[in-house]
Amino acid sequence: MQVFVQTLVGGISLGAIYALVAMGFSLVYRTMGLVNFAHGNVVMIGAYLASTFYLSVRLPFALAMVVAIAVTGLIGVIIERVLRPLENKDFDLMLIGTIGFGIVLDALAILIWGATGRAVPSPVRSAPLDVFGIRIRTYDLVVLAVAAAAMVLLVLFLQRTKRGAAMQAVAMDHEAATAVGIHVGRSNAIAFVIGAGLAALAGGLVGPLLYVSPSMGGALGIKGFAGAILGGFGSIPGAIVGGLAIGVLDSFAAGHFQGYSELVTFVVFAVLIMVRPTGIFGEKTVNRA
Numbered sequence: 427m428q429v430f431v432q433t434l435v436g437g438i439s440l441g442a443i444y445a446l447v448a449m450g451f452s453l454v455y456r457t458m459g460l461v462n463f464a465h466g467n468v469v470m471i472g473a474y475l476a477s478t479f480y481l482s483v484r485l486p487f488a489l490a491m492v493v494a495i496a497v498t499g500l501i502g503v504i505i506e507r508v509l510r511p512l513e514n515k516d517f518d519l520m521l522i523g524t525i526g527f528g529i530v531l532d533a534l535a536i537l538i539w540g541a542t543g544r545a546v547p548s549p550v551r552s553a554p555l556d557v558f559g560i561r562i563r564t565y566d567l568v569v570l571a572v573a574a575a576a577m578v579l580l581v582l583f584l585q586r587t588k589r590g591a592a593m594q595a596v597a598m599d600h601e602a603a604t605a606v607g608i609h610v611g612r613s614n615a616i617a618f619v620i621g622a623g624l625a626a627l628a629g630g631l632v633g634p635l636l637y638v639s640p641s642m643g644g645a646l647g648i649k650g651f652a653g654a655i656l657g658g659f660g661s662i663p664g665a666i667v668g669g670l671a672i673g674v675l676d677s678f679a680a681g682h683f684q685g686y687s688e689l690v691t692f693v694v695f696a697v698l699i700m701v702r703p704t705g706i707f708g709e710k711t712v713n714r715a
Contacts, residue, residue, distance in 0.1 A: 431560050433681050434674060439566035440635070441673020442573035446628035447650025448657065448665035449580060450621035456597035456660045457617035460509060461520050464528035465625060466647015468505070471531055472498045472626025473638045474539050477546045480633075487549035495626045502622025506615050528643070535640045543639030569631050576627055577666055580620070584662065593617060597660070649676065652695050658705030667706055 447469055454462050475497055479490035509523060550568055554561040584590035595603040596613045604610055628646065629638075636642060649672050657668025675694055679687040699705070 428560055429681075432562070433677050435560075435562050435566060437674035437677025438670060439563075439569045439673070440677060441653075441670035442570055443628045443632045443635075443646070443669075444649045444653045444673050444676075445666045445669025446573055446576060446624045446631075447646055448653035448669040449577070449662055450624040450628075451651055451654040452657075452660050452662055452665040453580075453617050453624075454621045455654075456662075457593050458614050459600075461517070461524070462505075462509065462621070463521060463524040463647070463651075464505065464509075464531060465621065466643040466645075466650065467528035467531040467535075468498065468501070468622050468625040468643070469629040469632075469646045469650070470535060470638075470640060470643030471501065471629070472622075473629030473633050473642060474535055475626065476630030477544060477633050477638050478539075480549070481544070481546065491627065491630045494630050495623045498626035498629075499619040499623045502618040502620075503615055505622065506618035510611075510614065528647075532640050532643070539640075541640060543637050543642075546633035546638055548634040565634060569635075572627070572631060576624065580624075581662060583620075589613075589616065649673075652692070656695060656698060656705055658707035661705070661707040664705055664707030 447465065450465050450468075451462065454460055454465070472494055476490050476494035479485045479493050480487050483490070485493065505527065508527060548565045550565045552564050554563050555567070584594060592603070592608045593613045593616065595606075595608055596610055600610065603613075628650070629642075632642075632646065650669065653669030653672040654665045655668065656671055657664025657666065672691070672695070676687065676691050679690040679694075683690045
């Protein structure tokens with residue numbers, strides 16, 4: 427029982443990071459109808475920026491995260507301008523264009539930070555908490571708290587602000603939103619800024635858990651994308667649930683199947699998707715591609 431609970435807590439913590447990545451995928455898709463396969467590479471850039479401000483510039487971890495999110499958000503504006511011609515285009519064009527842009531980001535990361543990667547020490551130095559004999563890493567709780575706050579803020583932004591409502595309107599009907607005076611280009615840019623910010627938050631948080639390297643974006647991007655698909659692509663609540671589910675599944679697979687954990691995770695994912703192709707919260711209103 428003790429091992430089960432500890433594995434569950436670790437899985438939820440990792441799943442919260444996948445959920446942040448999945449939310450970025452879904453938000454951009456809802457607004458632009460664009461499946462951004464470069465999103466995982468943006469997570470990697472965010473991880474490198476956060477580690478640089480934390481380790482090299484010597485900023486406190488929380489401040490390093492804020493600066494990394496701001497810088498990555500600006501990069502998101504550039505990405506949106508570059509990828510704008512792919513909006514609502516053929517899926518093959520999106521696939522080639524966004525993967526190509528991701529390769530460019532990988533090359534830039536190697537050029538700036540090198541190919542060897544770096545280890546990021548945990549900013550929380552306190553010993554693990556002991557709760558009824560179950561040892562929980564303090565940093566896992568920090569990750570959960572920060573990710574939960576980001577999820578709540580995003581949902582409130584989309585549901586309680588005029589700008590969020592405008593983005594929802596663009597997601598539901600692109601032409602009708604334009605007809606009532608909503609600036610679609612601005613909504614797209616904001617979606618990319620928020621998506622890039624979520625990617626930087628995920629990358630910064632995962633730095634002390636994984637090794638920061640140019641290749642980390644691939645694994646995180648695939649797991650985040652799987653979370654978005656499992657939850658229902660385009661659904662923000664679905665991205666949260668799907669990301670958490672992938673994290674828990676990943677954690678239990680790693681605990682029981684060591685060398686085959688990735689295989690087990692994606693076999694279970696494939697079976698779930700075959701049973702429910704639209705995902706848990708599949709939305710029929712979002713079909714922009």
